[in-house]
Amino acid sequence: MNPKTFFAMLHRDAHVARRNFVPLLLQTLFQPMLLVFVFGRVMTSSGLIRPEYKSMLLPGIIALAMLLSGVWSVAMPLVSEFQFTKEIEDRLLAPMEIEWVAIEKVVSGMLQAIAAGAVVIPTAWLVMGKGVDLSFGTPLQFLLLTILVACLAASVGLVLGTSVGQTQIGLMFSLVIAPMIFFGCAYYPWSSLATFPILQKVVLVNPIVYASEGFRSTLVPRFPHLPKEWIFLALVVFDVLFLSFGLRQFRRKAVL
């Protein structure tokens, strides 16, 4: 580990992210906001969905926005930098162990995921209008959860970015990420799957479930959610799993 090199690389990522700020913001926030508007505003105002749904939906949207931006911000640059142009070599040849280059990517992805979360809360709140009722009664749990979810997002991005080729990445998103989002309990609480007992068990392998249920457990604890211990344990396990697999893949891809 070489702090000067590490922070110079973080600085580089921040610099590039700042340059692409608007497209990056639109890319990660536009879709969730459309969803928030349709489900949280149109459907609730027309009476098709009860107004309490707003508070139920918001934690799920935070989880989704963080995951999407974290995964994208790590996976997409990695895929292109490892491909053909080999832009990553520049950093692989910097005086630092190769694993730290990967960790830098993860930290930079975490920061972008947290930034996305920080933007999504007030924006979604504004879009949904009156009737959103969040409680910030457990700030430490909220903070820890944010970090774990950000780390999950960036680690999944590391795994995808080092395992999937440029041509497959779009396919990956529609075949793997999209179903994970829809079965990630972001739009409904896990308990509402009770009428589909098999599905309810199966979705437990989906890490997004713990992210959405986690935010629900700290922001709207009055609604049903998975036990907190499970949530934190599952997130830690998924973080370790994806991060260590991602680091291994990175090394295999980086050193020929």
Add this chain to the structure above:
Amino acid sequence: MAIGIRAEDLRKTYTSPPPTAAAGRGFGVRLGARRGPKQKFEVKALDGLSLEVSPGEIFGLLGPNGAGKSTTVGVLTTRIRPTGGRAWIGPHDVWQESVAVKRLIGVVPQRPNLDFALTAREVLTFHGAYFGVPAPERARRAQDLLERFQLSDRADQLLLGFSGGMLQRLSIARALMHQPQVLFLDEPSAGLDPQTRLLLWELIRRDNERGTTILLTTHNMEEADALCSRVAIVDHGRLIALGTPQELKSSIPGGYLVRLQLAAAPAELVAVFQKLPGVTEVRTAGNGALDLYADRGGALVPEIARLSDEAGVEIRDVRISEPSLENLFLHHTGRSLRD
């Protein structure tokens, strides 16, 4: 204090496609496309290569495509894990102390791998930052290099519209940002126009005068001849010949090479040629092609023409080349550098 490079018995066998210029192209979705029984991919890129580059020297690795030049550079620059053998940059083992090695070396890859998210100036300043160069010093060095490499008018533009030559110059400038003690240049002048090539040679020489040890790979004879104090000829991952360009050239039998293309090359005619005064060696290359190594060039042609005429064999082409590394390569490997 300049430092040297040492490699002992380097071996590398790829089990997946090696990072040649051709790799990385034509990737596609392979979903469901069963490739039949799994084919074993194995390419021996380095086959016991040893070499020693003295401190402060410009050393050339010369060989055709696929000879193992890029793999050698990859191993020496920590980017490729050798299957066997060891290598050192100065006192540091490349594999055990890779961070210390990376601090000492600058690398110019075969194809520019510049950071396309940045402007030319940022490419340099961020590279300096990775190596811990303080901010004011980075800015000064970047400006200086941009001027020396004639890039200052595009310094603050993103790299997207840069020409191949500009990208190549920027790659070299980037490698010099942290003032490395050893500079690796993998085919630095490939794809450059003659003018830029001369500028590049000048820059390489100037950097070398400051005490930088330089290892460059090339398949351009002229380049090796013009720049290198010593040249190693490699093919199939093995060292074939080593010495100063002069030494190597004078080691070719006869020195001159007369390449003949005849309608046919009957054995009697070959035997007659062999006996010509000054001819040291005659090799048949099939289809009526003959290579004559001799101590004279043009002076042989009238006799060759007369003898062929007497034998009733038509001469289709005659080429005379003076002593050169290219002939040396041909002599040692039986194939031309461009093959």
